[in-house]
Structures are given as structure tokens and as C-alpha cells.
Amino acid sequence: MESGKKHSLIMGGGQNFMREISQRIGRGLLLSITAIPTLAIIFMIFFIAKEAAPFFGNLSHTLEFFTSSNWAPSSQNSPHFGALAIFYGTAMVTLGSCVIAIPLGIFAAVCLNEISKKAAFFKPMVELLAAIPSVVYGFFAIVIFAPILQEEGGILIAAAVFLLGTTASIVIGICAGEIFAEKAFKGYFAKRSLLIKAIMILSGIFATFELSLSAANLKIESGTNAFNASVILAIMALPTIVSLSQDALQAVGRDMREGSLALGATRAETIIKVVLPCAKSGIAAAIILGLMRVIGETMVVWMASGNALKIPEPFFNFFEPVRTMTATIAGEMGEADQSTGSDRYHVLFAMSFCLLIGALIMNAAGQFIGGSFRTIKK
Amino acid sequence: MKDSTRKILDSAFTAFSRVSLFIVGTAVIGFILPIALKGIGAFMFTATVEHEKFLSENLDYSLSKSDKERIRKSDAARQKLWEMIDSYESSKDSSQPLEKISDLRISTFNKAIKDKDKLKSILSQTPSKRAKLIKEYAEGAWRAYADALDDAERGASGFLFQKFISEQERKLESDAEIFAEEICKGAKISRMARNSLRRNFITYPISLLNACRERFAEKNSAYLSMKGGIIELIGPRSLKEKEDMKLTRQKYGQTRLDIAQRVLSEDIAKISIRKISQGGIPIMDRVSSKEYFGNSVPGQILEYVEKHFDELLQPHFTIYPGFFTDNPIDANIFGGIYPMILGTFYLTVCAMIVAAPLGIAAAIYFSEYAGNGRIANFLRMCVGTLAGVPSIVFGLFGLAFLINTIKVSDGKSVFAGSLTLALLILPTIIRTCEESLKAVPNSYREGALGLGAGKWRAICGVILPAALPSMLTGIIISMGRAAGETAPIIFTAATSAGLAIGLSDIFTQPTPALPWNIYNICSEHEMAERVGHVQYGMALTLICIVLFLNLSAIFIRAKLQNANKNK
Incomplete structure (x- = not known):
């Protein structure tokens, strides 16, 4: 200790006491700073619930909120607060982006971790995707x-x-053809399944050809629609899914892989039957966290989804514009916050309350699943 | 399953995942490349002479000698164009002198006044008969006038004729007044009868003039449509006209060659004309100017503009660094994006000033004090939960709590936005800093404590410096996130229009910011086709800021890893 020339190496009681006090104060300060996120969560729930309460206090409005899709909160004479179409829009783009992002993300993570030798190049690229x-x-x-x-x-x-x-x-033709040949024909045909495979593959290709022909005639009336939003959201969710899944895959021990390979399994079989099942909780957490990014995303859906206030017809038509919760909040609060206390202001807070609760539940689920995976990792 | 099949499946699986990784890994290039290529066009582009004029007159740029030469050349080319337009608009190429028509009008009235007695007898009839008889009489009386008008119209093409017709209509009305007065003078004729005479006597010529004007309106509106396009292309003619314009976009022609070419092909080579649809409703129709005007004088004007396009505008390649340092003028159509860059800078830096110390402190607590106790785990869970809250909810929280409840400012302000952003990035900072602190080897702690340093001293003197570079990486990455977030600042800090604010205003004033203005200019701009380059330029600027931060973070991390390997 450079400052204490006269001090002995063993500290006296007074010094110890002072040190204890300052340590305590420092620790308390740190603890109070650390509690800021906790306080923020509590305040957030409280204040959003407080602003949403006047709306949920009105039962008929609340009922309409969840069951009707007639949304006209700013109307002077007969305001309507049916948000069903908006909830549906959120669900739709979320589902759409899941369909794209989950397989793509998991395959990419598998390749990044197990197959590719260029991971050093691709990993930063995926991270940059998250940075945009x-x-x-x-x-x-x-x-x-x-x-x-x-x-x-x-x-x-x-x-x-x-x-x-x-x-x-x-791929399916080869697999199914072989299994079919083995099961249905014993003996000669089982060994020469080429014909069966060829028939299956050709019929599959024919079906896809027909399907893509009808897709080619598709007229998309507006470029901003649920499909557009889904694709972009999927790409936004990918970095989360890929990097968290990769973490989960990394946590699977080398012995598992080696054991499987030693038993004669191919790499694909090892990955599908051994590695992925081991990492499934981590991957599930990755998917949930990726999903949360999709649900909570505002700007993309606001700009890309078309903001039409209706449930598409037919209900699975992804090429129709939809409107999501976040886009509604962002788009309408600007007009409503002038008149703080209006019905419109409160209904938007009610909507964000639903959003917040949904996010909290998903987050808890993600942390719970991911937490169990992390303890395994340790 | 046969071995060969398993092998095929294996390679199919490999191929599939490789393709997936390729898509995911190159998606970022697919996003950035088109934006970068077009975004560069915001400040490196082929400018027309109007660009220099705008800069020198509005933003105090000085004109170089070659610029002056170009302006002179373009003025010379324009002079000819304006002369053509002038001569067309004031041409009197009518076979019949217009004075003759006026004379005929006066003489017709005079003749009718001489027929006073006949008209008086008509006026004493019943109202329905009266009107009919007057009309019949008028038709005979106006025949010569109608013929002269017809002749004149056939040869007329100029603007004077349309003016003349409106004038004739006005004069007919006032003359009819005097005429009716003259006829009824001294006789006992009811007011109604007099009105009927006044109206019905001129019904016929008025309808003729109306039809004539209708035909000319179509012709002239077509010409005016093209002239409007030309003015949009090269700007108003004289200084006086320029000063009369309210908006800056009306004071100048097109500053960029690409937009100028679009104006030429869409607003000049194509024109809108008024047509009467089958249902009798007037509609606007787009037709090709060349076909519509043919070889007439407007056709020649069009040809001149197309032929001398380069001389009129004097395009040349230019680099405009002012895009990043100039204020926007007239809703971003002119000028740069300086206030947005500055606003983003304020928001990001203020958010970092708030969030970084708090985040580091919390991380120190988590890694050095908390251990794995119940409270620490709860606090950690809250950090994770805060990270998962949708960004728009942060914005609403900022509005409901920071602005409406504790009133950090009267309305939106940079400070309120920064606090909201700070809260948003706090979890990320805490996590990354905690991880970097945990990565410091335990031997450092033990060494420091073993040398007699207190815990606090060990943290400040040994552990923090060791973890600092890696903490910096996390902080820089969250800075990039703060710079790009839009939803939290919509209700707390962002305004779509406005100039750069000073440092002293950050507690009270909202500011434009890149992310919000990108949204705004894409979705809510009234002239989206005029600001395409600004859209791309803004997006590119934001990407560059964020990527610069991220790449420097990646760079620092790579250096760190190398250093660790060498140890």
C-alpha cells in the first residue's frame, strides 16, 4: 500500500470499521443501481396498466375489444374498439415469419456449428444482420x-x-420410395426400387410444377402485405435464432457426437437424432426469443404490412395487407396523445398492456426453458 | 435403409444447411448493397445547373467560374425557349380580325334597339310564349355574329382568342343590361318581362361562346399542362415570378439529372387533357404530347425542349458533401440531412452517458458481489425481462411516465428520448459487461486481494481495467442499437420537421433523428418521387453509423482474442 507508510500490515479495528462502512455503502449503491431494471419493469407494468385501466373498466368495451374487428376509436358519435383484426394481423405475420425463420435459422445454426468451415466469415455476417x-x-x-x-x-x-x-x-421420393419398396415388396423389387423412386420423384416434381404455375399467375395487388412483413421479420429474427441455437449446439458434448459416429451413423443422422434432441431446450428458447423480436417489432410491420384494418379473405391469404398491434400503437398514438385521457389514448394503452403481458409471459417461458438448458451446460 | 440412400440423405442434409447458412449469411449484403448503391447517389450525382443556382442562393455556396459559364449557357438556351412560348401565347393568327366580331356585337344590339316596337309587342305576351319568341328573334339577329365567330375560331390557335371570348361574354352581359333598359324605357313593362328579355336575347350567343371556350379550354389546358412540366423542369422564368412562388421547390427547376429526365418523360412528353367521358363527366386523360400537338407551335416547343435538353440544364457530375452538413430545405427536397444526423448523435450520446455508468455498476454488482443468491437471480431475471419488452412499449412508458407523470420536459425532448433509449439498452450493457467481468481470470482478483487491496480497490484497479476493452465492445454495440431504434423515440423525442437544435436545447426541444425521418420520408412525404435519393441517402447514413460502430466493436474483439491467444 503506497499511501500507508506508517501503517502496519495488519489493520487496526478502526480502519476495519471505516472500511466496512464504505464497503456497505458502496454495495448498497451498486445494489440500488442494479435494481433499476427491476424498478423499470414494475413501473412499466404499473403505468401502462394505469393508463389502460379506464378502458378495461368498461366491460362492454373490453368485450368488444377482444371479439369484434370494428375499429374506430376516434369516432365522435359511435366509437368502436374491436381489435380482433389487429390481434389477428399480429398472429398472422408472426406465424408467417416463423414458417420462414425457424427452419432456415436452425439449419443455418447447424451448418455454422457442425458443417461449415467458413464459420469465421459467416458468424460476423449474421451478427451484422442483427445490427441493422x-x-x-x-x-x-x-x-x-x-x-x-x-x-x-x-x-x-x-x-x-x-x-x-x-x-x-x-429427397422425399428417395426415402419414401425405399421404405415403400422394402415394406410392400419382398425380394426382387425391394432391391430394385429405382422405378418406384423415379415414379415418386417425378410425380412430386409434377405436382410442384403445377403448383408453381398457379403461383406464377398470382396477382399481388399491393406490395405492402402480410407476406412482405413476414419475410422481413423472419430475416430480423434470424440472428437471434441462429446465434442462440448455435450456443445450444455448442453446449452438446463432443462425446455424444463421437459415440454416434462410431456407431456408424452418418453426420446428418448424428445431428438429427443425437445433437438436436440434446440441444432442444436451448433451441426452443432461441425460437421463443426470436419470436419475441417479431411480435415486438414496430417499424417493419408499420411500414411493410399495409395497415389494413380487416382480417384477410380468405383468412390465410398472405398477400393481403394486415395491421398489427405495434403498428396500431405507433400509428395512432401520435394523433391521440394530444388529448390525453381520450378513449383512443386508453385503448391504445390497453393494447400495449396486452402486448407487454404477452412479451413477459413469453420471456418467462424462454428464460425458464433456456435456464434449464444453461444449468445442463454447466 | 440402404447405405447409398443414407449417403444421399446425408449429402442432401449438408447441402440444405449450407444453402441455409449461405442465405442467412449473405442476407445482410442483399440488404445493404442496393441501399448503398443508390444511397451514394444522394451526394454523388449528375447535377443540373439548377443545383448550383440553389446552393449559391440559399446556402451561401460560391459559384466557380465554370459554374457561371454553365449558367450563362443554359440561360441562352432558355431565352430561345421563352421566346417561342411568348410568341405562341401572344399570337393573333386568326383569319378574321377580332375587332370585327366586337363591331358585329354592337351593331346587332343597335339593330335590335331599332326593332323596339316588335320587341315590345313580344314582351306583352304571356311569359312562356314570350321567352320562346325572344329566342327566335335573337337567333335571327345573331346569325352574322355567329358566322364571324365560327370563322375566327377556325383560324385561331393562340391564347388571345380565349381571352377575347371571356371578354366578349362579359361585354354581352353588360350590353344586354343597357339594351333591355333601352327597350323598356318609357313603356310599362314588368320587371319580369324585362329580365326575360335581357336573359333570352343573349342566350344564343352566350351558348356559342361557351362551346367555343370549352373547345379552347381543352386545347389550352393541354398546352398549359406541358408548360407546367417545362417550368417544373427548368424553373420559373423571371426573378419576379420566382419571388412570387411560396415554396422553394417552385422556385427552382430540377437539380438532379435523373429526376429531370423523369419530368421530361412523364410531365412534358405526356400531358393531361380534359375530356368529357361518356357519362358526361369531365375527366383528365393522359396522352402523348407529340401525338396531340403534332406540328403545331406547342409541338415545336416540345421538340426544342427534347433536342436541347442538355443545353437547358447543363448536366455535370458533382459531389455534394453538404448533404451531411446542410439543413434540409422545403421538406427535404433540397439541402442535406444535418439536423437528423445531429439529433441521432445527441440521442445516442446522451443515452450512453446515462446507460453506460449504470450498466457497468450493475454488472460489477452482479459479477463481484451478488453471486448466485435468490435476490441476485431475481434481479437477473428482471434484466432479461426488460430486454424482452417490445421497444414500442418503452416509447409508451416514456410518454406515460417520463413526460406525463414526472415531467422531465413539457413535451417531447431529446432528454426524455435519451432516458427512454438508455432504459432500452441498459439490459444489453449489463449483460455484456457482466460477461466481460466474469471473463477476467480469478487469479487477478486473488492476486489483488492477496496484495492487500480491498475489494473496491481490486475492482477499480485491477478487474475493471482488465475487462474494459471487452466491455467497450458491448457498449459500442448497444450504442449502435440506440442509434437505430425508432419506436421508443416516436412519442418521446422525434419530430419530423425542424432544424438542428443547439446543445442547450436538449432538455426542452424535440429533434429530428435519422430513424424517425427515414420512416417519415418513406411513408408520409407528399412528394415521394422527388426525394427518392434522400430516402436512400438517409438510410445509407444510418447504416454507415451503425455498421461503423459494430465493425469497430468486432475489430476490438478480434484484437482482444488475438492478444489472449498470444498470452
């Missing part, structure tokens, strides 16, 4: 992607369907 601000994604969706979708959408989708369908039918 959401408003830039929205910009891309509305300025670049929407016009393409509107003009060439049918052909693009047809090409995607054809590519995916052809590869899928080849």
Missing part, C-alpha cells in the same frame, strides 16, 4: 421489396416454390 436498425429493414421492405413483390411477385414465388418443391420431392 429496424427502420432500415422497414425502408427496404417498403421502397425496394414492395415494388418487386407487386410487379414480379407471382414469378418470384413460383420460382421459390419450384426450387423448394423439386429438392423436397427428390
Whole structure:
């Protein structure tokens, strides 16, 4: 100790006491700073609930909120607060982006962790994807992607369907053909299943061809629609899914893989039957956290989804504009916050209360699942 | 399953995951590349002479010698164009002198006044008969006038004719007044009868003039539509006209060649004309100017503009660094994006000033004091939960709590927005800092404590410095996140229009900010086609800021890893 020339190495009682006090104070200060996120959560729930309470206090409005899709909160004479179409829009784009992001993300994570030798290049690229601000994604969706979708959408989708369908039918044809040959015909045919496989593959390709032909004739009336939002949201969710899934895959021990390989399994079999089941809780947590990014995302859906206040017809039509909760809050609060205390202001807070509760539940689920995975890792 | 099948499946699986990784890994290029290519066009582009004029007159740029030369050349080319337009608009190429028509009008009235007695007898009839008889009489009386008008119209093409017709209509009305007065003078004729005479006597010529004007309106509106396009292209003609314009966008022509070409092909080569649809409703129709005007004088004007396009505008390649340092003028159509960049800078830096110390402190508590107790785990869970709250909810919280409840400012302000952003990035900072602190080897702690340092001293003197570079990485990454977040600042800090604010105003004033203005200019701008380059330029600027922060973080991390390996 440079300052204490006269001090002995063993500290006296007074010094010890002073030190104890300052340690305590320092610790208390740190603890109070650490409690800020906790306080923020509590305040957040409290204040949003407080502003939402006047709306939920009115039972008929609350009932309408969840069951009707007649949304006209600013109307002077007969305001309506039916948010069903808005909830449906959120569910729709979330589902759409899941369908794209989950398989893509898991496959990419598997490749990053198990197969690719260029992980050093791809990993930062995936991280950069997470760094792009959401408003830039929205910009891309509305300025670049929407016009393409509107003009060439049918052909693009047809090409995607054809590519995916052809590869899928080849793979499935080979598998199913072999199993079918083994099960149905004993003896001669079982060994020469080529014909059966060829028939299956060709019929699969034919079906995809027909499907993509009908997709090519698809007329997309507006480029800003649920599909556009789903694609962009999927890409936004990918970095979360990929990097968290990769963490989970990394946590699976080397012995598992080696054991499986030693038993004669191929790499694909090892991954599908051994590695992925071991990492499933971590991957589930990754998916939940990726989903949360999708549900909570504002700018992309606001810009890309078209903001139409109705449930698409038919209900699974992804090429119709929809409107989500976050977009509604962002779009209408600007007009409502002038008149603090209006019905519109409160209904928007009610909507964000639903959003917040949903996010908290999902977060808890993600942390619970991910937590159990982390303890395994340790 | 046969081995060969398993092998095929294995390679199919490998191929599939490789493709997936390729898509995920290159998606970022697919996003950035088109934005970067077009975004560069915001400050490196082919400018027209109007660009220099705008800069020198509004933003105090000085004109170089070559710029002056270009302006002179373009003025010379424009002079010819304006002369053509002038001569067309004031041409009197009518076969019949217009004075003759006026004379005919006066003589017709005079003749009718001489027929006073006949008209008086008509006026004494019943109202329904009266009107009919007057009309019949008028038709005969106006025949010569109608013929002359017809002749004049056939040869007329100029603007003077339309003016003349309106004038004739006005004069007919006033003359009819005097005429009716003259006829009824001294006789006992009811007011109604007099009115009927006044109205019905001029019904016929008025309807003729109306039809004539209708035909000319179509012709002239087509010409005016093209002229409007030309003015949009090269700007108003004289200084006086320029000063009369309210909006800056009306004072100048097109500053960029790409937009100028679009104006040429869409607003000049195509024009809107008024047409009467089958249902009898007037509609606007788009037609090709060349076909519509043919070889007439407007056709020649069009040809001149198309032929001398380069001379009129003097396009040349230019770099405009002012895009980043100039204020926007007239809703971003002119000027740069300085206030947005500055606003983003304020918001990000203020948020970091608040969040970084708090985050580091919390991380120290988690890693050095808390251990794995129940309270610590609860606090940790809350950090995770806060990280999962949707960003728009942060915005609402900022509005409901910071602004409406504790009133950190009267309305939106940079400070309120920064606090909201700070809260948003706090969990990320806590997590990354905790991880970096935990990565400091335990031997450091033990060494420091073993040398007699207190815990506090060990933290400040040994552990923090060791963890600092890696903590910096996390902090820089969250800075990038704060710079790009939009939803939290919508209700707390962002305003769509406005100039750069000073440092002293951050506690009271809202500011424009890049993310919010990107949204605004894409979705809510009234002239989206005029600001395409600004949209891309803003998006590129934001991407560059964020990527710069992230790449520097990645760079620091790579250095760190190397350093660790060498140890």
C-alpha cells in the first residue's frame, strides 16, 4: 500500500470499521443501481396498466375489444374498439415469419456449428444482420421489396416454390420410395426400387410444377402485405435464432457426437437424432426469443404490412395487407396523445398492456426453458 | 435403409444447411448493397445547373467560374425557349380580325334597339310564349355574329382568342343590361318581362361562346399542362415570378439529372387533357404530347425542349458533401440531412452517458458481489425481462411516465428520448459487461486481494481495467442499437420537421433523428418521387453509423482474442 507508510500490515479495528462502512455503502449503491431494471419493469407494468385501466373498466368495451374487428376509436358519435383484426394481423405475420425463420435459422445454426468451415466469415455476417436498425429493414421492405413483390411477385414465388418443391420431392421420393419398396415388396423389387423412386420423384416434381404455375399467375395487388412483413421479420429474427441455437449446439458434448459416429451413423443422422434432441431446450428458447423480436417489432410491420384494418379473405391469404398491434400503437398514438385521457389514448394503452403481458409471459417461458438448458451446460 | 440412400440423405442434409447458412449469411449484403448503391447517389450525382443556382442562393455556396459559364449557357438556351412560348401565347393568327366580331356585337344590339316596337309587342305576351319568341328573334339577329365567330375560331390557335371570348361574354352581359333598359324605357313593362328579355336575347350567343371556350379550354389546358412540366423542369422564368412562388421547390427547376429526365418523360412528353367521358363527366386523360400537338407551335416547343435538353440544364457530375452538413430545405427536397444526423448523435450520446455508468455498476454488482443468491437471480431475471419488452412499449412508458407523470420536459425532448433509449439498452450493457467481468481470470482478483487491496480497490484497479476493452465492445454495440431504434423515440423525442437544435436545447426541444425521418420520408412525404435519393441517402447514413460502430466493436474483439491467444 503506497499511501500507508506508517501503517502496519495488519489493520487496526478502526480502519476495519471505516472500511466496512464504505464497503456497505458502496454495495448498497451498486445494489440500488442494479435494481433499476427491476424498478423499470414494475413501473412499466404499473403505468401502462394505469393508463389502460379506464378502458378495461368498461366491460362492454373490453368485450368488444377482444371479439369484434370494428375499429374506430376516434369516432365522435359511435366509437368502436374491436381489435380482433389487429390481434389477428399480429398472429398472422408472426406465424408467417416463423414458417420462414425457424427452419432456415436452425439449419443455418447447424451448418455454422457442425458443417461449415467458413464459420469465421459467416458468424460476423449474421451478427451484422442483427445490427441493422429496424427502420432500415422497414425502408427496404417498403421502397425496394414492395415494388418487386407487386410487379414480379407471382414469378418470384413460383420460382421459390419450384426450387423448394423439386429438392423436397427428390429427397422425399428417395426415402419414401425405399421404405415403400422394402415394406410392400419382398425380394426382387425391394432391391430394385429405382422405378418406384423415379415414379415418386417425378410425380412430386409434377405436382410442384403445377403448383408453381398457379403461383406464377398470382396477382399481388399491393406490395405492402402480410407476406412482405413476414419475410422481413423472419430475416430480423434470424440472428437471434441462429446465434442462440448455435450456443445450444455448442453446449452438446463432443462425446455424444463421437459415440454416434462410431456407431456408424452418418453426420446428418448424428445431428438429427443425437445433437438436436440434446440441444432442444436451448433451441426452443432461441425460437421463443426470436419470436419475441417479431411480435415486438414496430417499424417493419408499420411500414411493410399495409395497415389494413380487416382480417384477410380468405383468412390465410398472405398477400393481403394486415395491421398489427405495434403498428396500431405507433400509428395512432401520435394523433391521440394530444388529448390525453381520450378513449383512443386508453385503448391504445390497453393494447400495449396486452402486448407487454404477452412479451413477459413469453420471456418467462424462454428464460425458464433456456435456464434449464444453461444449468445442463454447466 | 440402404447405405447409398443414407449417403444421399446425408449429402442432401449438408447441402440444405449450407444453402441455409449461405442465405442467412449473405442476407445482410442483399440488404445493404442496393441501399448503398443508390444511397451514394444522394451526394454523388449528375447535377443540373439548377443545383448550383440553389446552393449559391440559399446556402451561401460560391459559384466557380465554370459554374457561371454553365449558367450563362443554359440561360441562352432558355431565352430561345421563352421566346417561342411568348410568341405562341401572344399570337393573333386568326383569319378574321377580332375587332370585327366586337363591331358585329354592337351593331346587332343597335339593330335590335331599332326593332323596339316588335320587341315590345313580344314582351306583352304571356311569359312562356314570350321567352320562346325572344329566342327566335335573337337567333335571327345573331346569325352574322355567329358566322364571324365560327370563322375566327377556325383560324385561331393562340391564347388571345380565349381571352377575347371571356371578354366578349362579359361585354354581352353588360350590353344586354343597357339594351333591355333601352327597350323598356318609357313603356310599362314588368320587371319580369324585362329580365326575360335581357336573359333570352343573349342566350344564343352566350351558348356559342361557351362551346367555343370549352373547345379552347381543352386545347389550352393541354398546352398549359406541358408548360407546367417545362417550368417544373427548368424553373420559373423571371426573378419576379420566382419571388412570387411560396415554396422553394417552385422556385427552382430540377437539380438532379435523373429526376429531370423523369419530368421530361412523364410531365412534358405526356400531358393531361380534359375530356368529357361518356357519362358526361369531365375527366383528365393522359396522352402523348407529340401525338396531340403534332406540328403545331406547342409541338415545336416540345421538340426544342427534347433536342436541347442538355443545353437547358447543363448536366455535370458533382459531389455534394453538404448533404451531411446542410439543413434540409422545403421538406427535404433540397439541402442535406444535418439536423437528423445531429439529433441521432445527441440521442445516442446522451443515452450512453446515462446507460453506460449504470450498466457497468450493475454488472460489477452482479459479477463481484451478488453471486448466485435468490435476490441476485431475481434481479437477473428482471434484466432479461426488460430486454424482452417490445421497444414500442418503452416509447409508451416514456410518454406515460417520463413526460406525463414526472415531467422531465413539457413535451417531447431529446432528454426524455435519451432516458427512454438508455432504459432500452441498459439490459444489453449489463449483460455484456457482466460477461466481460466474469471473463477476467480469478487469479487477478486473488492476486489483488492477496496484495492487500480491498475489494473496491481490486475492482477499480485491477478487474475493471482488465475487462474494459471487452466491455467497450458491448457498449459500442448497444450504442449502435440506440442509434437505430425508432419506436421508443416516436412519442418521446422525434419530430419530423425542424432544424438542428443547439446543445442547450436538449432538455426542452424535440429533434429530428435519422430513424424517425427515414420512416417519415418513406411513408408520409407528399412528394415521394422527388426525394427518392434522400430516402436512400438517409438510410445509407444510418447504416454507415451503425455498421461503423459494430465493425469497430468486432475489430476490438478480434484484437482482444488475438492478444489472449498470444498470452
